[in-house]
Amino acid sequence: MMKIAIGSDPNAVEEKYRLIEFIKKSDLGEVTDFGSDDAIYANVAIEVAKQVSDKNFDRGILLCGTGLGMSIAANKVKGAYAALISDIYSAKRAVLSNNANIACVGAFTIGDKLREELIYAFLTNEFDEGSPSKEKVDAFVSYDMNR
Secondary structure (H helix, E strand, O other): OOEEEEEEOHHHHHHHHHHHHHHHHOOOOEEEEOOOOOOOHHHHHHHHHHHHHOOOOOEEEEEEOOOHHHHHHHOOOOOOOEEEOOOHHHHHHHHHOOOOOEEEEEOOOOOHHHHHHHHHHHHOOOOOOOOOOHHHHHHHHHHHHOO
């Protein structure tokens, strides 16, 4: 079963709880909540990103008002590949083409049902190691690991 780390800033607490229930109800994985009380969203983003990067969790989900701040903060962690997702195609391609391991979504910019569909698409796709995107992903992973 997939292990999923989730966190948010205080602006996205209710949306985070709804996503946790959706993930459980949909049997998409085991969810661990890394909180939402810290107004400095970077602290939650970095903790979730470290947990995913260290392979303690398979995927991460981060929420804030727009998802932008969480995405920027999470991407500062070596081995964390956070994608801001706002449409189904991008949610799928984040994984299929870019091997993203963290999804970032907005609480103010996306409704509940779309957010659920985005997370479903993100969690039910896998990167294909034999895909034409492999060489591209290898390039940014190599840079990331050697910086």
